[in-house]
Amino acid sequence: xxxxxxxxxxxxxxxxxxxxxxxxxxxxxxxxxxxxxxxxxxxxxxxxxxxxxxxxxxxxxxxxxxxxxxxxxxxxxxxxxxxxxxxxxxxxxxxxxxxxxxxxxxxxx
Amino acid sequence: xxxxxxxxxxxxxxxxxxxxxxxxxxxxxxxxxxxxxxxxxxxxxxxxxxxxxxxxxxxxxxxxxxxxxxxxxxxxxxxxxxxxxxxxxxxxxxxxxxxxxxxxxxxxxxxxxxx
Numbered sequence: 001x002x003x004x005x006x007x008x009x010x011x012x013x014x015x016x017x018x019x020x021x022x023x024x025x026x027x028x029x030x031x032x033x034x035x036x037x038x039x040x041x042x043x044x045x046x047x048x049x050x051x052x053x054x055x056x057x058x059x060x061x062x063x064x065x066x067x068x069x070x071x072x073x074x075x076x077x078x079x080x081x082x083x084x085x086x087x088x089x090x091x092x093x094x095x096x097x098x099x100x101x102x103x104x105x106x107x108x109x
Numbered sequence: 110x111x112x113x114x115x116x117x118x119x120x121x122x123x124x125x126x127x128x129x130x131x132x133x134x135x136x137x138x139x140x141x142x143x144x145x146x147x148x149x150x151x152x153x154x155x156x157x158x159x160x161x162x163x164x165x166x167x168x169x170x171x172x173x174x175x176x177x178x179x180x181x182x183x184x185x186x187x188x189x190x191x192x193x194x195x196x197x198x199x200x201x202x203x204x205x206x207x208x209x210x211x212x213x214x215x216x217x218x219x220x221x222x223x224x
Contacts, residue, residue: 033213035215040217041217041218042199042215042217043152043213045214088152096165097213099151099152100151101150101151102149102150102151104149
């Protein structure tokens with residue numbers, strides 16, 4: 001069974017602060033996806049990283065895939081209240097996704 | 110707005126009731142999924158349909174019965190549920206159940222409460 005560990009599980013910060021969320025596994029994944037889920041909604045895909053060492057930027061969000069394709073990080077610069085939500089990393093297996101336990105981010109004004 | 114539509118948004122039912130959850134997508138995706146999500150937890154995979162055939166059943170109790178009438182529709186029939194089945198039920202779809210690097214598109218879920 002492939003497991004994904006996310007840390008921290010919960011993060012409460014002020015608007016304007018920077019933060020990093022980590023996603024780690026002992027298994028190699030062909031790709032890794034990051035989703036954000038807001039209350040009352042389904043998860044929404046933010047990015048897919050495929051190549052070891054890859055870095056992708058989405059406005060204030062920077063995603064990195066580890067060289068060995070076992071870990072990933074999400075860095076948010078100057079967090080905004082609209083960034084509040086559950087951040088999930090998911091590793092791709094055959095026909096399925098293995099989700100990490102998620103990081104609940106609360107950004108206060 | 111999500112491209113995967115789930116109905117109803119909320120459902121309250123007794124343990125002896127029979128009800129169905131519905132999911133629809135018109136993106137031409139050939140893989141569809143049912144997940145169960147408890148509060149502040151990640152989604153847990155229940156079933157995968159690939160090209161309208163059940164390809165994965167993650168040891169889900171028989172009181173949950175999936176059905177895929179066609180490539181756009183996915184149902185989840187519920188019967189004799191237990192209070193611990195109360196959760197958010199998410200439907201998702203992807204282009205193909207066999208190709209790699211396939212993002213999943215999620216609906217907003219059905220919030221199910223069992224009395």
